[in-house]
Amino acid sequence: MQYHVDGELVAREDATVHVEDRGFRYGDAAFETCRAYGGEVFAWDRHLRRLENTCETLGMPEAVPADLALRVAETLDANDLADAYVRVSVTRGVQPGKLTPREEVDPTVVVQVKPLPRGGTDGEPVWDGHATVQTVKTRRVPSAAVPADAKTHNYLNGIMARLELRRVANEGYQPDEALLRDVDGNLQEGTTSNVFFVDDGTLHTPTTGELLPGITRELVLELAADESFPVETGRYDVDDLRDADEAFLTNTTWELRPIETVDGLQVGTGPVTALLQRLYRKRVEARCY
Amino acid sequence: MQYHVDGELVAREDATVHVEDRGFRYGDAAFETCRAYGGEVFAWDRHLRRLENTCETLGMPEAVPADLALRVAETLDANDLADAYVRVSVTRGVQPGKLTPREEVDPTVVVQVKPLPRGGTDGEPVWDGHATVQTVKTRRVPSAAVPADAKTHNYLNGIMARLELRRVANEGYQPDEALLRDVDGNLQEGTTSNVFFVDDGTLHTPTTGELLPGITRELVLELAADESFPVETGRYDVDDLRDADEAFLTNTTWELRPIETVDGLQVGTGPVTALLQRLYRKRVEARCY
Numbered sequence: 001m002q003y004h005v006d007g008e009l010v011a012r013e014d015a016t017v018h019v020e021d022r023g024f025r026y027g028d029a030a031f032e033t034c035r036a037y038g039g040e041v042f043a044w045d046r047h048l049r050r051l052e053n054t055c056e057t058l059g060m061p062e063a064v065p066a067d068l069a070l071r072v073a074e075t076l077d078a079n080d081l082a083d084a085y086v087r088v089s090v091t092r093g094v095q096p097g098k099l100t101p102r103e104e105v106d107p108t109v110v111v112q113v114k115p116l117p118r119g120g121t122d123g124e125p126v127w128d129g130h131a132t133v134q135t136v137k138t139r140r141v142p143s144a145a146v147p148a149d150a151k152t153h154n155y156l157n158g159i160m161a162r163l164e165l166r167r168v169a170n171e172g173y174q175p176d177e178a179l180l181r182d183v184d185g186n187l188q189e190g191t192t193s194n195v196f197f198v199d200d201g202t203l204h205t206p207t208t209g210e211l212l213p214g215i216t217r218e219l220v221l222e223l224a225a226d227e228s229f230p231v232e233t234g235r236y237d238v239d240d241l242r243d244a245d246e247a248f249l250t251n252t253t254w255e256l257r258p259i260e261t262v263d264g265l266q267v268g269t270g271p272v273t274a275l276l277q278r279l280y281r282k283r284v285e286a287r288c289y
Numbered sequence: 290m291q292y293h294v295d296g297e298l299v300a301r302e303d304a305t306v307h308v309e310d311r312g313f314r315y316g317d318a319a320f321e322t323c324r325a326y327g328g329e330v331f332a333w334d335r336h337l338r339r340l341e342n343t344c345e346t347l348g349m350p351e352a353v354p355a356d357l358a359l360r361v362a363e364t365l366d367a368n369d370l371a372d373a374y375v376r377v378s379v380t381r382g383v384q385p386g387k388l389t390p391r392e393e394v395d396p397t398v399v400v401q402v403k404p405l406p407r408g409g410t411d412g413e414p415v416w417d418g419h420a421t422v423q424t425v426k427t428r429r430v431p432s433a434a435v436p437a438d439a440k441t442h443n444y445l446n447g448i449m450a451r452l453e454l455r456r457v458a459n460e461g462y463q464p465d466e467a468l469l470r471d472v473d474g475n476l477q478e479g480t481t482s483n484v485f486f487v488d489d490g491t492l493h494t495p496t497t498g499e500l501l502p503g504i505t506r507e508l509v510l511e512l513a514a515d516e517s518f519p520v521e522t523g524r525y526d527v528d529d530l531r532d533a534d535e536a537f538l539t540n541t542t543w544e545l546r547p548i549e550t551v552d553g554l555q556v557g558t559g560p561v562t563a564l565l566q567r568l569y570r571k572r573v574e575a576r577c578y
Contacts (some may be wrong), residue, residue, distance in 0.1 A: 003308060016305035017313055019292060019378075019399050024306055026444035027316025058445070059452045087388075089308075097374075097403065099444070099481055100451040100465075112307050114386065139433040144472055146430065154443040155315035155388065156347070156435050162389040165346040176389075183472065192388055246482055249446050 001194070002071065002078045004071045004111035009078050021108050023091025027153035028101070029108075030054035030063070035252050036076055037119045041086060042252075043289040046104040046215045047279060052114045055090060057150040063107040064092050083119065085253060087112040089153065121278075130260035130269065131249050133190065134175035135238050136164040140188045140210065148210050156189030159232065177249060179183040179238070182210050187222065188235045189214075193251040195259075197244035198272045200232040204240070216250035216280075219289060223279045229272070246270035255280055264268060291367045293360045293400035298367050308395050311390070312380025316442035318397075319352070323375040325365055325543050330375060331541075332578040333358060335504045339440060346439040347456045352379050352396040364400045374407065375399045376544060378442065405478070405542065410567075411573040419549035419558065420538050422463035422479065424527050429470055429477045429499065438497050441512040446482030462553065466538060471499050476525045478503075482540040482572035484548075485509065486533035487561045491519040493529070494528060505539035505569075508578060512568045518561070527551070535559035 001213040003015035022028035031054075033046045041047070055063040063127045065071070072086055091108040092101055117124045119130065138161040148156060161178035168175060177190045187206055189195060197203045205217065205226050219241055224231045247259040256277045258269035283289060292304035311317035320343075321336040330336070337357065344352040354360070361375055370409060380391055380397040387449040406413045427450040433496060435443060451469035466479045476495055485494045493512050494506065513520045530536055536548040536556045545566045547558035572578060 005308065005364070013307075015308045017308060018302075019294065019304045019401060021313075023309075024313045026448060027442050028448055033336050033389060058448070059455070072375055087386075097376075097401075099447055100454065101448060103455075112308060112386075133454065137433070139431065141434040141446075141471055143426065144426070144428040145434070146449060150445075152445055153314065153316050154445040156317060156439075156441055156443040159315060159317055159390060159431075161433060165389065166392075183431055196448060259387070 002075065003113070004075045006108050009079045012143045015110070015112070017091070017108055017110070018094050020097070021091055022095055023089065024106060026099070027155070028058070029089050029091035029153040029281065030058060030219065031087060031089040031151055033152060034088065035116065035119070035283050036082065036084040036086055037058070039076060039082040039261045040287060041072060042284060043215055043219065046218070046289065050215065051063055051088065051090065051105050054152060057147050058092070058152070059101060060092055060098045060107065062091070063105050065107070065109055068109070070109050071109065075113050079113055081115055083116050085114045085116045085237070093124050095112055105264060107219045119255070119281070121281045123281065123284070126253050127257050131177050132173070132257040132261045133177045133249070133259055134165055134168055134173045134180045134182065135263055138164060138178070138180060139183045140180040142183060143210050145209070149213055150210070151212060153174065161191050182220070185237060186240060187238055190249055193249035193254060195241065195247065195249055197241050197247040199244045202232050203272060204232050204234065204236065206236060207233045215231070216252055216255060219249055219280065219283065220256065220276055223276055223283070227279070242267065245288070246273045254288055291364065292402070293364045295397050298363060304399070304401070306380070306397055306399070308384050309383045309386070310380055311384055312378065313383065315388070316444070318378050318380035318442040319347060319388070320376060320378040320440055322409070322541050323377065324405065324413060325371065325373040325375055326370040328365060328572050331573060332359060332504055332508065333425040335507070335578065339504065343439045343441060344522050346436050347381070347441070349381055349394045349396065350392060352381070352394050354396070355396055360398065360400050364402050368402055370402055370404055372405050374403045374405045375489070382510065386428060392435065399512045408544070408570070409568045412570065412573070414546070415542050415545070416546050419547040421462070422465045422468050422538070422548055423457055423467045424452055424470065424552055425450045425467045427453060427467070428472045431472060432499050437497070438502055440501060442466065443444050450480050450498070464491055468551070469556060470527065474526060476527055476530060479538055482538035482543060484530065484536065484538055486530050486536040488529070488533045488560065492561060493521050493523065493525065495525055496522045503539055505541055505544060508569065508572065509545065509565055510537055512565055512572070516568070531556065535562045537562045
């Protein structure tokens with residue numbers, strides 16, 4: 001396996017960053033997780049836009065290299081991968097040991113890939129089964145502390161949430177996604193996913209602003225709008241999700257993943273989720289995004 | 290210069306971590322900044338205890354290696370450094386690309402050093418002048434999101450705060466520390482420092498719980514108690530600091546650094562700050578902590 005580091009293809013074992021790189025020192029880096037289907041990165045333009053937006057938010061608007069798509073393509077080619085997971089990171093690079101960032105940035109750019117099952121209408125999901133989710137005590141970092149629309153290497157908030165799942169493991173029940181609320185108790189998102197639910201024939205998902213605007217989330221909302229399906233974004237509490245008729249999580253690798261249980265309570269899938277899954281897979285097949 | 294990485298002394302330019310290291314990927318790492326005076330790390334036991342506490346909070350209680358003090362000493366020796374800055378990081382190591390951490394941890398341990406001026410009663414401060422601090426819009430990450438007592442590589446909250454200082458720079462006025470409030474507006478701490486002020490003969494500093502319990506902060510509180518000086522920890526707003534008779538910041542490298550201005554308003558130093566500085570320097574001289 002080869003990765004792309006700082007402009008060069010290198011063997012995976014040699015893919016390193018310096019300990020003075022701010023990406024290591026402070027998690028001072030933007031990233032995107034993408035998925036390639038048949039050699040093509042799905043929704044690349046949207047990922048690129050969000051990556052640029054994160055870098056802008058982090059005060060390094062010029063950090064994303066112009067040839068990033070090429071670097072990704074080279075990495076996929078070098079590993080002979082068509083169906084793959086792709087992770088792109090852009091750090092603020094090596095700077096002297098001061099917290100205040102310098103204006104001039106020499107970013108470190110890393111592209112990592114690994115094989116994933118084929119997607120599309122005949123594809124298979126990357127997940128083992130429907131999601132079992134658990135609401136946790138850990139609250140989402142408010143946007144006033146770190147802007148919610150920035151996708152960064154500061155991921156301890158999600159890790160603290162996932163660590164809580166260790167404690168609820170019992171009798172073979174092991175939740176696989178933690179659901180975060182904001183400090184006021186409003187439902188926000190999973191640690192690596194957005195959440196949707198269907199109630200009385202309307203599709204609901206929490207409003208962005210305090211959560212990461214997921215790209216799969218955005219596509220699902222567009223699919224629903226195309227079908228003139230009733231959609232509402234708003235503020236919800238955990239009971240709204242628990243009492244829903246159907247619920248699912250979205251992210252780039254999972255696509256749409258039905259939620260089987262919330263805090264041990266059955267929710268499950270249904271016709272709306274199935275329809276949206278089918279429409280999403282068609283988009284994947286048609287490379288339409 | 291040589292650094293200590295993963296159990297080995299290596300040339301600074303070869304001091305790297307793998308891109309799959311969780312320290313890089315997620316900022317999933319604990320760290321301490323220490324200061325060596327005359328070849329001895331000041332307050333090592335306190336730093337070690339806090340590092341272990343951070344690792345415990347991050348769900349990797351056994352991650353700190355038993356020989357960490359030795360690794361630090363070897364690094365100082367290898368670079369022939371007696372008066373130095375020492376940064377120790379312990380990451381959760383390389384793990385497969387899942388957010389949920391594995392129970393078994395093979396940590397990556399990094400020791401970085403650089404020369405600092407001699408401290409103690411005849412020493413010189415590492416800072417250029419008294420601090421100019423600015424309160425910023427960025428709020429401190431609440432403890433409900435990431436525990437405040439964990440000192441980690443997730444440092445974007447402080448970086449966002451420091452980035453705001455770019456905007457207030459004018460007519461030669463460039464604040465050098467950003468002051469964070471919590472989401473409710475209570476004064477908390479600087480991005481790399483704790484804050485103290487003296488008002489009507491009493492020393493004040495915000496209560497821990499929502500802020501990092503600084504080791505210099507702790508020592509200063511002990512020094513004041515030893516002198517039977519009136520001390521109060523509590524909740525304060527920015528005006529309390531602006532209206533104070535004296536104010537200063539503390540951290541391991543700065544020690545006690547007087548605050549010249551808050552949001553452009555003069556505060557300045559005075560007899561209490563000077564006394565505490567003198568007592569602190571005596572402790573450094575006596576290796577007493």
